[in-house]
Amino acid sequence: MRLNELLKFNNITIQCHDNPDADALASGYALLWYFEKMGKKAKLIYKGKNKIQKSNLKIMLEKLEIPVSYEPELDKVKGLLVTVDCQYGQKNVSKLKADHIAVIDHHQKSADLPKLSDVRNNLGSASTLVWDLIKKEGLDVNDNPLLATALYYGLYTDTNKFSEVSHPLDRDMQDELIVNKSIIVEMSNSNISLNELKITGNAILNYKYFKKEKYLIIHAEACDPNILGVMSDFSLETAGVNVCLAYFVSPIEVKFSVRSCVKEVHANELAAFLAGDLGGGGGHIFKAGGSLRPEKLKQKYKESKDKKDKGSGKLEALATNYLHMRMKEYFDMYEVIYAKETTLGMDGMKKYVKIPQEFGYVKLTDVFPKGTLITVRTLEGDIDITIDKSHYLMVGITGEIYPIAKEKFKKSYKTLDDSFDKKFEYDPSIKNSVTGEKKSVMAYVKHAVSKGNVSIYARPLDKCVKLFTAWDDEKYYSGGIGDYIAFREDDPHDIYIIKKDLFDQLYKEVKM
Template sequence: MIASAKVTSNMALPRQTRSDQLLNVVKDYEHIAVVTHDNPDPDAVSAGWAVCRLIRKSLDRQPRLIGGGDILRAENRHMMNLLQPPIELMQQFQPQERTAAILVDCGLQVAGHLLTSPNVRTVAVIDHHQTGSKPDIPFVDIRPRMAASATMTSGYLREQKLEPGERLATALLYAIRTETCGNEFRHTREDRSVILWLTRFANPEWLAAIESAPLPRGYFADLVLALQNTFLYDQSAFCLLPRAEGQEIVGEVADLLIRCEGVEQVFCGAAIADDLLCSVRTENELDSAAELVQATLHGLGFGGGHIHRAGGKVSNISKRNFAGKLEDELRERWLKACKVNRKRGTRLISRKEIVGSLTGKVL
């Protein structure tokens, strides 16, 4: 009996899953807020939705899914209308006392989320972006190798044997597809496993409808202007729009330009209201989009992301002479960050080339 008791006392306890750890951190809180970054994309929305489902089903709590700003891209707005995720978009968050906050798809070190109230205690960060040192909070799950935060939170549901349901599964699957832009080789083994699992529940007709969402006419005007304002410097592309009708054009042009043959680094920015929004894309495995955008915007604004995709923002551009000084400074910073010595760029496509192609002339 003594020997048996000794063996029992030395037996290792079962290792807690990540989802178990997260649930243990929030279980004693009556009020829970799941907070995404401002202007949330499909990854932030669906990952936060999955965390809310995990908490509702496992703890019988009713967490709130919170995001600042608005939904930008046409496809993302179509996703919102079709799938109706339970996210509350607001300009300011005024929580009840002793609210536990879970940051999803963003970190504490990054500006651009609604967590500013002293009534909120941030107890968890779930993200696939590496945005700084590990925060000193109870639960941290930061995995930069994952294609999407949606992969990580889908994993939580699988660990707890919870089915996502048709709407959430479709949102999670769409999020992973948008984060990888169809580049299959950038999926980890866990991403591929989650995609197969989500496919069992997702609605393919809804997914197709979201990906082919109708676009406003202003989008095409922005697109033409962007292509005419894109300059190539060896393997780097730089595009800056003096104005844009919609914010979605910034990321979409960056996604398009990185597909251009010979281009390995893309900076795309646009002035919208009194802000300059930018997106950075990379193809070279030795580059980091997050590091490139941070180097370009250092001292001007903020930015973050991961290896192949990143974004940033410069505020109050009306005070910075956008038409001249700021544009030149951003271009110089971008080329320096990309280690490009060439100072004179080549237009991706000029007006002369467009006219020549329409008239059938060989230029």
């Protein structure tokens, strides 16, 4: 959906969820700004039992001049109703009658959506989604510094101070917004109430510690999700604790925060594993988080959907049992391999050669000078590199980006004269980390084809692995059952993972 599709309506009401948070207010504010720019009559509202009381939100409304109105008695609106940071008919938003409905949200889809909708549950905030929609209409929210600050704070709060950011669009918005830092600091330092301080203390006192795997689980009362980050950050400073999971259960969602201080556990991967198909999770290597949908959790365990069950008792037990079980499964399922000090045995290995494929490549010194510290932003995450003359980037057949040394590039690929003009879900970028100058990877991509003269030995995995490669012993690559683990015939320490859905496209067996 494009925002310009909504301009055919003259009367537009933007509704935040009940008890709106910073992200709902910011994304609603941005939609209001857009519609008013386009000459439309619009208003921003919320309903529910309670008027906004949190100190940080009251500061946000005042300092950022957000014209939201509390309409507890409203039951019908004319024209178009846009629910933002929520989905029409959900429990967390009071239902309004309207002639037409649109939905803009970043949570997992929970019901059938109207035709006018944009729901992207891979984004960290509704603020990012609305920012992207406005940008596609050719407008710059930085024209209104108060709005830019609101969007920044929306992402900041919904991703636990950016610790749960995983999608590159979230990072792009974070980088591009011009914000009033003093207002951000003021709001951030008014985020915890005395009652939430008490919740934090009580939750930490009732921790569960698992000595063998060195992880901690903290069950808190329902609170501002950012409080979970405070709990887990503090607990991770404890000797003997390498990983911490903090969570709370409410009728609307099960929210959790994950922290890790060891390279063998990526917090973002653990968060995604905990969420599974019941919600969503992601973030950074050391800080992440996510949520579970109560209805999906109940469905998984075939619980009754009796309307009298508000989720306070049974849901608490289900969520606790599920999260404890998933934590144990995660720590039991992986084998860790350090390629620098490991060679793989030949049991089950077969020999393969690469099938000639079209790839893209970038010689990094064509983009920035040698010695430049850069960040390559991709859909899979950020890659930090200091450029030297041997650094190349490869663009794979599904748009994946990975570095390669000049020697291996020349040996494995033949360069072509024609252009590489494929389109992918996200346009990766290269940013000078010192100056902030940003360039598109695809603007510099040239065409190459694999030579097919590189032999590997490979076998499918029968157990999940975490592989620390010979060229990066700080970040591991995960392989699941059915993925392939392989090493180059000419370098037994060059061990890597090949996803099962790509293997047959990339390699063919050499009959011995």
